[in-house]
Amino acid sequence: xxVVSQHPSWVICKSGTxxxxxxxxxxFQATTMFWYRQFPKQSLMLMATSNEGSKATYEQGVEKDKxxxxxxxxxxxxxxxTSAHPEDxxxxxxxxxxxGGNEQFFGPGTRLTVL
Amino acid sequence: GDSVTQxxxxxxxxxxxxxxxxxxxxxxxxxxxxxxxxxxxxGLQLLLKATKADDKGSNKGFEATYRxxxxxxxxxxxxxxxxxxxVYFCALRVAGGYNKLIFGAGTRLAVHP
Numbered sequence: 470x471x472v473v474s475q476h477p478s479w480v481i482c483k484s485g486t487x488x489x490x491x492x493x494x495x496x497f498q499a500t501t502m503f504w505y506r507q508f509p510k511q512s513l514m515l516m517a518t519s520n521e522g523s524k525a526t527y528e529q530g531v532e533k534d535k536x537x538x539x540x541x542x543x544x545x546x547x548x549x550x551t552s553a554h555p556e557d558x559x560x561x562x563x564x565x566x567x568x569g570g571n572e573q574f575f576g577p578g579t580r581l582t583v584l
Numbered sequence: 585g586d587s588v589t590q591x592x593x594x595x596x597x598x599x600x601x602x603x604x605x606x607x608x609x610x611x612x613x614x615x616x617x618x619x620x621x622x623x624x625x626x627g628l629q630l631l632l633k634a635t636k637a638d639d640k641g642s643n644k645g646f647e648a649t650y651r652x653x654x655x656x657x658x659x660x661x662x663x664x665x666x667x668x669x670x671v672y673f674c675a676l677r678v679a680g681g682y683n684k685l686i687f688g689a690g691t692r693l694a695v696h697p
Contacts, residue, residue, distance in 0.1 A: 473627060503684065512588070513628075513673070513687040562627070571683055575620075575627035 472496055473565050475576035482553055483584055490548045490579045492563030498543035499565035503573060504536075507560040519546055553583040586611045590674045590688035597664055597695050605659040605691045607648075607674035615676040617641075617650050617657040618685070622671045631659075631672070664695045 472495040482488050492502055501520050505513040517533075519525040519540035527533045535557075537549040546565075550557055560580050564573035591606040609617065616635045620628040632641030637652035646661045657674060674688040 505687075510689065512689045513685075515684050515686070518684060564628075566683075571677075572630060573685060575629070577625065577627040 471567075471572075471574040473499075473563065473574045473576040475561075475563055475579050477579060478577065479580040479582075481582045481584065484554055485552055487549055487551045488553055488581060490550075490561055490563075490581075492546045492548070492565065492576055494544045494565040494567075494574070497565075497567045497574075499546075500543065500568040501566045502540055502546040503564045503566075504538060504546075504548050505562040505564070507562060507578070509560075513562060516548075550581065553581070555583045557581065558583045586615070586676060586678055586686050588674050588676055588686055588688035590672075590691055592689070593671075593692040595691060595693045597693070599666055599695055599697050600663045601695075603659070603661040603664045603668075603693065605672055605674075605693070607657045607659065607688060609655050609657065609674075609676050611655075611676055611678070613679055615678055617648070618675040618677065619646070619648055619657070619659050620673040620675060620687075622673065622690075624670070628673060664693070666695045666697055669693055669695045 474493045476491045504516045507513045516531045517525045517527045519538050525538040540546040562578040564575045587610045618633045619631040621631045622628045632643040634641040634650035640649045648659045671690045671692045673690045675685045
C-alpha cells in the first residue's frame with residue numbers, strides 16, 4: 470500500500486509553453502501533497518505544500534504564478550509550470566501524506582527538459 | 585535556517601564491506617531525523633527514522649543513531665550487498681505546520697560484487 474504515481478515520467482517542451490505534471494495516490498487518500506524540485510546532485514527542495522480543497526502554501530522564493538498547484542481531490546494534485554524556460558528544467562517529485570499520518574510517500578519523479 | 589549536510593558521493597564499496605554515510609544537521613527545536621533510499625527508477629522510500637535524542641533507527645541491516653550532542657545521524661551497515669546500490673538521503677522534519685521535510689543532497693552508493 471501507499472503507492473504514489475507521477476505522470477508523465479519525463480517531458481520535453483519548447484520554451485514558452487506550459488507543462489502539467491500529475492501526482493496521484495493510488496491506494497490511499499492524501500489530504501496533503503508536497504511538491505519538490507531536485508537539481509542534479511543537489512537536495513530535494515520543497516516548493517509547496519497543498520491540502521485538498523485549499524490553496525497551496527508556497528516556500529519562500531517560489532513563484533506561485535509560475536508553478537500552479539491544484540489539489541482538487543484526495544487522490545490527485547497537479548503542478549503546472551507556466552511559460553516554461555530552460556532554467557525550469559529539473560526533476561520534480563511529489564509526495565503524499567494520508568490524513569492523520571506523518572509519513573510522506575513519494576512518487577518516482579518527473580524529469581522536465583525545456584528547450 | 586534548518587539544514588542537512590551529508591557526505592558527497594559516490595561511495596563505491598565491495599560486497600560485504602562496512603558502510604558509513606555521514607549526516608549532520610542544523611535545526612531549531614527538536615527535529616525528527618530520517619534516512620530515505622531511492623533505487624534506480626523508483627521513488628524515495630523511508631529506510632529508517634529516529635524521533636528523539638539517542639534513539640536508534642534500524643531496518644534491513646541499516647542503523648543510525650540520533651546524536652544530539654554532535655547533531656549527527658550517520659547511516660551504517662555492517663555488510664553491504666549489491667542490491668543496496670542506490671541514492672541515500674538524510675532528512676529532518678520540522679515540528680509543526682505541515683511537517684515538511686528538509687533533505688540533504690543525497691549520497692550515491694555503488695556496491696560491486
